[in-house]
Amino acid sequence: MASPADADLQLLAINTVRTLAMDAVQAADSGHPGTPMALAPLAYALYTKHARHNPADPHWANRDRVVLSAGHASMLLYASLYLSGYELTLDDIKQFRQWGSKTPGHPEVGHTPGVETTTGPLGQGVANAVGMAVAEKHLAATFNRDGHAIVDHYTYFIAGDGCLMEGISHEAASFAGHQKLGKLIGFFDDNRITIDGGTDLSCSDDVAQRFAAYGWQVLHIGDVNDLAQIDSAIAEAKADTVRPTLVVTRTHLGYGSPNKVDTSKAHGEALGKDEILLTKKNLGWHSTEPFFVPDAALAHWRGALERGATAQDAWRKQLIAYAKALPDDAKELGRRLHGDLPAAWESVIPEFDASNGNVASRAASGTVLNAVAPRFPELIGGSADLAGSNLTTVKGAPFFSAAVPAGRNFHFGIREHAMGAVMNGMALHGGIIPYGGTFLVFADYMRPAIRLAALMRQQVIYVFTHDSIGLGEDGPTHQPVEHLTSLRCIPNLLVLRPADANETAEAWRIALRHRTGPSALVLTRQKLPLIDRASHAPASGAQRGAYVLADAAGAAPDVVLVATGSEIELALKARAVLAGGGIQARVVSMPSMELFAAESPEYQRSVLPPGIKRVAIEAAHPMSWHRWVGADGAVIGIETFGSSAPYQRIYAEYGLTAEHIVETVKGLVAR
Ligand SMILES: Cc1ncc(C[n+]2csc(CCOP(=O)(O)OP(=O)(O)O)c2C)c(N)n1
Numbered sequence: 001m002a003s004p005a006d007a008d009l010q011l012l013a014i015n016t017v018r019t020l021a022m023d024a025v026q027a028a029d030s031g032h033p034g035t036p037m038a039l040a041p042l043a044y045a046l047y048t049k050h051a052r053h054n055p056a057d058p059h060w061a062n063r064d065r066v067v068l069s070a071g072h073a074s075m076l077l078y079a080s081l082y083l084s085g086y087e088l089t090l091d092d093i094k095q096f097r098q099w100g101s102k103t104p105g106h107p108e109v110g111h112t113p114g115v116e117t118t119t120g121p122l123g124q125g126v127a128n129a130v131g132m133a134v135a136e137k138h139l140a141a142t143f144n145r146d147g148h149a150i151v152d153h154y155t156y157f158i159a160g161d162g163c164l165m166e167g168i169s170h171e172a173a174s175f176a177g178h179q180k181l182g183k184l185i186g187f188f189d190d191n192r193i194t195i196d197g198g199t200d201l202s203c204s205d206d207v208a209q210r211f212a213a214y215g216w217q218v219l220h221i222g223d224v225n226d227l228a229q230i231d232s233a234i235a236e237a238k239a240d241t242v243r244p245t246l247v248v249t250r251t252h253l254g255y256g257s258p259n260k261v262d263t264s265k266a267h268g269e270a271l272g273k274d275e276i277l278l279t280k281k282n283l284g285w286h287s288t289e290p291f292f293v294p295d296a297a298l299a300h301w302r303g304a305l306e307r308g309a310t311a312q313d314a315w316r317k318q319l320i321a322y323a324k325a326l327p328d329d330a331k332e333l334g335r336r337l338h339g340d341l342p343a344a345w346e347s348v349i350p351e352f353d354a355s356n357g358n359v360a361s362r363a364a365s366g367t368v369l370n371a372v373a374p375r376f377p378e379l380i381g382g383s384a385d386l387a388g389s390n391l392t393t394v395k396g397a398p399f400f401s402a403a404v405p406a407g408r409n410f411h412f413g414i415r416e417h418a419m420g421a422v423m424n425g426m427a428l429h430g431g432i433i434p435y436g437g438t439f440l441v442f443a444d445y446m447r448p449a450i451r452l453a454a455l456m457r458q459q460v461i462y463v464f465t466h467d468s469i470g471l472g473e474d475g476p477t478h479q480p481v482e483h484l485t486s487l488r489c490i491p492n493l494l495v496l497r498p499a500d501a502n503e504t505a506e507a508w509r510i511a512l513r514h515r516t517g518p519s520a521l522v523l524t525r526q527k528l529p530l531i532d533r534a535s536h537a538p539a540s541g542a543q544r545g546a547y548v549l550a551d552a553a554g555a556a557p558d559v560v561l562v563a564t565g566s567e568i569e570l571a572l573k574a575r576a577v578l579a580g581g582g583i584q585a586r587v588v589s590m591p592s593m594e595l596f597a598a599e600s601p602e603y604q605r606s607v608l609p610p611g612i613k614r615v616a617i618e619a620a621h622p623m624s625w626h627r628w629v630g631a632d633g634a635v636i637g638i639e640t641f642g643s644s645a646p647y648q649r650i651y652a653e654y655g656l657t658a659e660h661i662v663e664t665v666k667g668l669v670a671r
Contacts, residue, residue, distance in 0.1 A: 365463060469650045475644030
């Protein structure tokens with residue numbers, strides 16, 4: 001029990017979060033005050049007592065991770081980080097939601113010190129936290145030795161009703177329970193209010209039973225203002241080393257506000273000046289001045305700096321002892337946490353020849369993955385139940401499981417959305433480059449997580465196979481049409497659609513080199529002929545996004561055929577037919593529009609010379625091509641859904657044939 005004086009100081013410290021949240025939202029005239037006001041005691045307990053963190057070094061590898069999945073409650077996080085002593089000032093708090101400020105509307109990783117992941121799209125943070133706990137468990141199993149628990153931290157998350165209604169949290173919680181992520185501790189902010197009103201309008205789940213059924217330990221805090229209850233819940237959560245824990249925490253939205261508590265009015269708008277004054281009075285707050293931070297409260301919070309420094313120092317000593325006892329492991333751990341790629345890894349990327357290269361690009365991808373895997377222990381991943389189709393398994397290596405957490409292969413289960421967000425958490429944790437596979441058409445099921453990987457600039461690799469109508473008999477439900485274009489318009493996502501086995505090897509090289517964002521490998525189900533590199537340009541041209549694969553014989557080309565992936569074969573055939581008819585065609589392979597767009601205008605012009613008409617061929621929606629072919633070019637693509645049949649027939653029916661390309665070119669050059 002805290003002494004009365006201590007209890008007063010604790011309450012002052014907690015109310016400082018509440019008043020800062022109210023004042024910041026009021027000043028911005030936008031934001032969410034109610035949840036920070038409700039959860040202030042929990043944030044106080046985590047940041048001043050339970051979470052091991054060092055505000056002076058937000059990147060300390062062994063810190064506990066705290067994820068605010070309810071990202072709209074960003075002021076809870078900003079107030080806690082500022083008060084703890086992270087590199088944030090009171091002025092930053094005053095600049096909440098303003099242009100260029102360190103305190104944007106929703107938390108953004110890499111932007112504000114101490115923010116572990118970008119949240120706001122509800123539920124993502126829960127799955128990110130699961131990924132962080134996976135990373136911790138995997139790295140601990142890989143590097144810890146008797147007497148040397150060098151990777152050893154907890155992952156906390158805070159989720160609201162919205163997070164737990166979203167399907168992604170169901171998927172992620174199911175995965176976490178199955179994998180027995182015992183060091184994952186979540187708090188469910190049970191305030192029973194969303195934007196439309198009470199949760200009873202739309203939801204009658206028993207969250208506790210649901211999580212118990214997923215294999216979680218479920219605990220309850222009847223009143224978040226009772227710090228002793230928080231302490232004992234966390235102690236109990238830690239005592240269960242097998243099950244993840246969900247703490248159902250009863251809170252009151254807009255706590256302290258006499259007229260808005262427990263109403264959705266406290267959710268997403270400023271309380272109003274009058275109500276703020278009433279609330280401050282109700283909380284026993286001594287100042288009416290906005291952004292008033294009592295010295296005693298600040299000094300109390302800033303104890304986090306000393307505790308953090310002590311904790312990190314202790315870990316540093318452990319690390320020195322570890323390095324002494326296990327120098328090779330320490331070096332490798334250091335490399336991985338620092339994010340340096342392994343030595344000489346590119347030399348193991350295979351080059352395909354006629355003996356092994358006439359394969360589907362998904363098969364080539366599997367070969368490349370297996371070739372680089374021994375050099376790349378941090379490259380871990382799997383598939384959403386399509387490993388045999390995506391060819392994402394590292395042969396002979398164990399699968400990650402509760403019993404074998406050092407395993408590098410993952411069964412993500414049929415949970416694409418969680419897979420995407422779990423991978424984000426793994427990448428954010430550090431020490432891991434995650435990859436995950438599914439059919440390209442199901443990229444839709446994980447798109448919100450792909451978008452966040454791109455926004456957060458995380459290196460995550462997607463292995464998307466069965467990339468077009470070329471998958472054949474499974475039909476239109478499984479045949480992606482709009483997916484390439486729709487992925488290409490996600491900023492900072494590299495989309496790579498290689499044309500043969502050697503371009504596939506290049507695509508993996510590009511994805512592994514690309515440290516500042518996600519890459520999507522888009523791969524065929526059907527076999528592709530190996531491009532003869534003796535008579536065509538080398539596959540390394542893929543690194544520039546597009547390159548002249550086969551040029552017009554003799555002088556300048558009459559037409560440029562641009563294609564990707566499986567349609568390169570058609571373009572090359574059409575080129576030969578056209579040459580017979582006296583039309584000289586250049587074939588450009590463009591595995592990545594993003595990389596090509598980043599090239600110099602000179603290089604772009606050298607590949608796509610101005611004034612020469614262009615025809616793009618891709619078994620997908622044409623929308624992303626118009627930029628490259630221009631108003632006087634043509635695109636041969638697909639603007640309807642696909643069909644169920646053997647793929648050769650579908651290609652013929654859809655006009656994706658060398659003959660149709662030839663006709664199109666003839667019509668174009670005649671104009
Ligand atoms: C995926 C997604 N859908 C919708 C929203 C918009 N939104 C933000 S907060 C919110 C209500 C969330 O309710 P709850 O989790 O109970 O938060 P609280 O009211 O406790 O702050 C909604 C619908 C969002 N941020 N993300």
